[in-house]
Amino acid sequence: MLFLQEQYEYLAAGFSDRCFYEVQQFENQELVVKLLDSVQGKKCIVIGSLTAPLEQSLTLLLLLHALIQGKASSVTLYAPYLGYQRQDLYNVGLSHGFVWADALLLSTGVCRVVTIEAHNYDQLLQATVPVLVQTSEQLFIHDMARYVSLGFTFVYPDAGAIKRSTWIYDFFPHVSYGFFLKKRNFQELTMHDFQGKIGKKVMVYDDILDSGQTLIQTCMALKLMGVEEIVIFVTHAFFHGVAWNDLWALGVKVLFCTNSTPPAHQINHERIHVKSITPLIKNIVDLTL
Template sequence: MTTCSVISLPGAEACAGLVAKKLEAARCGLESRRFPDGEIYLRVADGVDGHEVVVVAQLREPDPQVPGLIFLADALRELGAAHVGLVAPYLPYMRQDTRFRDGEAVTSRSFARLISAAFDWLVTVDPHLHRYQALDEVYRIPAAVVPSAPAVAAWVHQRVAKPVIVGPDEESLQWVAEVADLAGCPHTVMRKLRHGDRDIEQALPDLQALQGRTPVLVDDIISTAHTMAGAVRGLRAAGLAPAVCVGVHAVFAADAAALLAEAGAAQVVSCNTLPHASNAIDVTGAMAEAVRAQQQAARYR
């Protein structure tokens, strides 16, 4: 039986530990530091010859991490790894999925080419798919998308009394409906007009569906939090209970957490795809199942 080893990029150790435990896999150590000129030094601390290696990387602020990620994959192959897969719960560079202005780099495609050349397969959680229907439109390797909806719905069902799931915009309808269906509660969505990164106008949904219930605002990414904070304020102004805010990926740029607190959010929670104090929903079990499926498929390719 092929040995499975899990190795993490710096900052992803806790996530890698959970994945390894659920895979019943060994952890592989990694030494990492910076030379005085800023270049990265990497050393794989354990043997990987013949192993199925899983690299776990939580890619918030990806630019400083990507060179090390590519170098690590290359080193693992040179050291004899049978296959090298990537678990990136948060998949960056999905925003720029077309050329909006002449001369722009379509970085989603460029990043996909880098990852596809370095790894045998990819596991991620709810990537931000807008103009792409699926990851295989840009990734040349098998890519498994782990849905967060079951874990989010389970948390809502267990922790929130009489919830109603609220989406921040029409684009969230399909996902919001799935979470609500799994949680056994109603749902609705708000309408959003974006005039700029920080200038967002939102229209309230049908308030009849929200009466007597706790609004649970759900979104795939909490980045600047301006959209979610505006929704919290709007719901409060309409006389509803303070909203619980749930995000899959806790990017939390700048003062996002403070912004939600000031808006009056009752609670802010996220999945553990990116490390953050708000992490309360564990999706690593589903990620481990996806890894098993990818490893099995890789052995027969």
């Protein structure tokens, strides 16, 4: 049985056999999730995400819990963008997003989580709820191969991006690449000490475009190095604010992303090509239901 959170309704077109639920509220604004079909003994998948706003995350947790309480035989959360992975360090007196999220998911009884291109694999290895990570290889590899044939090499904004994209090296082992050392000081971001060897035409890969600052700083540094053509591949694109529009003036010809986030699904720009994650979801649905 397949359930979709409201923000992911645009993915419903790829699936004919889906189920529904209602979100209700008491007068004091407390939420209640009501299942409209019996799930007893059934395998269930929920497409949703622990992302802002807070009510969206709370609704997801209540839905997962309702499915378990309804005696579903198994419940899988398919979170295209999992959320709460951006905080890398554990500091005393500071909350830690993914530890918190993992504890909440565990409390619902969900059996496993599936996500695309995790931001921090090391965190996921410590998760209490099992997490399966899909790569965006199936969505990007054809276009990447076309640019490789045109002489493009790979660039990563930082060493973390390399760790998240070993599938690129596995598929293109003979294509040279390079990466920057990234330094963040409060709100100031700088790229320095480039490592590796690249040509005049490059593909930049990263997992997240939030406001676009990391990619802007990367492209500015590449322009100073004499790079003439830039193509960007990014898995999760939020397009917050307007700063990301500066990319076009920095030599970026085209940007590829997936529709793993509602803003990416809604974007309409001649230089932005959005790839559907439906094939990745279908892989999990076929294996689970």
